[in-house]
Amino acid sequence: MLFLPAAALCCLCSVGESVSFSCGGTEQCSSSYVLWYQKKEKETFQFIFIFDKDNGQVLSGYDKDDFSSLNKGKDWELEIKKVKPDHSATYYCSCWVSAPHSEK
Numbered sequence: 001m002l003f004l005p006a007a008a009l010c011c012l013c014s015v016g017e018s019v020s021f022s023c024g025g026t027e028q029c030s031s032s033y034v035l036w037y038q039k040k041e042k043e044t045f046q047f048i049f050i051f052d053k054d055n056g057q058v059l060s061g062y063d064k065d066d067f068s069s070l071n072k073g074k075d076w077e078l079e080i081k082k083v084k085p086d087h088s089a090t091y092y093c094s095c096w097v098s099a100p101h102s103e104k
Contacts, residue, residue: 015084020070020077021091026053029095033059036067036078040089048091051076 023034036048049061049069056069056076066087070079080087 017083018079018081019083020072020079021093022072022075022077023053023093026075026093026095029053031096033095034076035094036061037092037094038087038089039092045092048078053095 023036026034032052032054033050034053035050037045038048039045047061048067049058049064051058051061051069053076056071058064058069061067066081066084068079068081070077078091078093
């Protein structure tokens with residue numbers, strides 16, 4: 001699994017607003033599925049959702065009232081619909097990358 005660039009969210013400046021984060025590097029993914037995670041200080045990674053980067057469809061995840069995928073031209077982003085203080089965290093995206101096959 002490849003973890004791609006992260007975004008940190010400080011909620012003090014964004015409470016009540018909508019914010020979105022892009023997931024750079026998805027051209028390295030061997031599938032069209034991108035996973036988003038939330039990481040709060042001193043806690044483990046929390047899975048947010050998996051979506052298909054070809055069409056933005058959320059395939060599984062939690063708390064669809066808070067999070068969604070947002071179309072930005074040819075890219076899809078993680079959107080927090082209405083920021084709450086509890087959303088203060090670092091956000092990571094990841095995808096599957098196939099290992100090179102070796103011929104024997």
